[in-house]
Amino acid sequence: MSSLRRTEIASLLKEATINEDVLIKGWVRAFRANRFIALNDGSSFGNVQVVVDFENFDEDLLKEISFHSCIEVLGTVVESQGAGQKYEVVAKEIKVLGASNPDEYSLQPKKQTLEFLREKAHFRMRTNTFSAVFRIRHAIAYALHKFYHDRGYYYMHTPIITGSDAEGAGEMFHVTTFSPDNAPRTEDGEVDYKKDFFGKQTNLTVSGQLQAEIAALALGKVYTFGPTFRAENSNTTRHLAEFWMIEPEVAFNDINDNMDLAEDFSKYLINFILDNYPEDLAFLEKRILDMEKQMPKEQRRPMPLIETLRFVVDNEFERITYTDAINLLRNSKPYKKGKFEYDVEWGVDLQSEHERWLVEKKFKKPVIVVDYPKDIKAFYMRQNDDEKTVAAMDVLFPGIGEVIGGSQREERHDLLVKRMQEMDVPEEELSWYLDLRKFGGCPHAGFGMGFERMVLFITGMSNIRDVIPFPRTPGNAEF
RNA sequence: GCCUCUUUAGCUCAGCUGGUUAGAGCGCCGGACUGUUAAUCCGUAGGUCCUUGGUUCGAGCCCAAGAAGAGGCGCCA
DSSP states (O other), X not given: OOXXXXXXXXXXXXXXXXXXXXXXXXXXXXXXXXXXXXXXXXSSSSOEEEEOOGGGSOHHHHHHOOTTOEEEEEEEEEEOSSXXXXXXXXXXXXXXXXXXXXXXXXXXSSOOOHHHHHTTTTTGGGSHHHHHHHHHHHHHHHHHHHHHHHTTOEEOOOOSEESOOOSOSSOOXXXXXXXXXXXXXXXXXXXXXXXXXXXXXXXXXXXXXXXXXXXXXXXXXXXXXXXXXXXXXXXXXXXXXXXXXXXXEEETOOHHHXXXXXXXXXXXXXXXXXXXXXXXXXXXXXXXXXXXXXXXXXXXXXXXXXXXXXXXXXSOOEEEEHHHHHXXXXXXXXXXXTOOSSOOOTTSOOOHHHXXXXXXXXXXXXXXXXXXXXXXXXXXXXXXXXXXEEEEEEEEETTTEEEEEEEEBOOOHXXXXXXXXXXXXOTTTTHHHHHHHHSSOOOEEEEEEEHHHHHHHHHTOSOGGGSSSSOOBTTBOOO
């Protein structure tokens, strides 16, 4: 068509030279009045408007310019006569790269529900909503690397296939080359994993934490970022069987440093998106506001999306001990009026309704709860001097709940061994983990942030399946 | 895993107390119009009422079982 190099729409929208010829390619978002094509190539939220003098184009060609068809346009940049945009491109030549028969195409140029689009995961990224979500998802991933790199952390790749099942973070997916029908058996009739690929039973990782601790005790400050798998039968808007987790682990940090890091990190990610993706955020915010118009007032968000994000970065997270949280809850109105479904009692984990009350009603901002009873937390968390609690923390966000869970790790060998025995954690399997306490151990701390939960919070979406391109949930592994 | 709700046109939904030919908006298609921004106006087509079984003179509607989807809870990130 032309020897011109393709101009990306993002750069065209940023700075265009009047009367210059450009070559653009993209997918048709709308074709109005047989004259105006809204073209998008994914490089930005904004579309470029292509103006077609339909009198000068072949009718059959114009017919092929349909919703989400892919076209190439050679045209001239001019100042727009219309109100919606500064520049537009007057088409000289149009070539259809990929037609899309509107009779058969399952997406339509109208509002469609997220549930419907979820079933069309191969097309849903072409919508405004999902392209905005996935641009932001990318940007959060970039920002997290930048945050840690700029602060001298090392990105550590922990294994996806693990040989230990002692991490205690949930049900695991087994990894095997055996066929379920005729796996080798031992004399007792058990599956003989000694004959399996790795010579032992292996699983998909549920956390990179234990390995990250190895790295932290050598490189000082490290983080992991990778896929994590939980075979829990969780059917909620905030659980996935395959999700991504960020796990910093820092030598010499105590629980307070850990809380500082969690807060700084969360705010950095939110700020990065506020600074760099205002258009996408504005669109997502408007989408929610439109949707909420049909909802009763009490179900609406207390603040629009961008205001919520600003509020979170501008205010300190509330820090409160588990014990104080219990006291607050027991003195709360819903508790006294018997509105809570579950009882509030020291030693029992906070239920969703209790966390929601703390975050959404009492403090109205992210809350960090620390010093949980040791019996409801993992074996590796550091015992506090009261001998009843451990230096564990959860960071709770409005609307989502737990986004971060972390702790100072137990670095005292004898105490760790005692705890493992109490909780029936096999010492032999974790001898390497105990070695870290025997040979040059030190206080250290870290946490895990659910990546998709952060994406949920920043985009304001309500179902976690809509912030990962190809969600894996119980009964669903399409695409 | 538990509880609740939903399933009717391509999509989103309405459908009265069980009663004749199941409707609307949007989308698609055809036409009109042509500086539009969710364009507008007119018109056409489009249905396994989720599936199976039952009750009934008669079932989209009632009953039973199953399937799929959504939400809440639990587990957690």
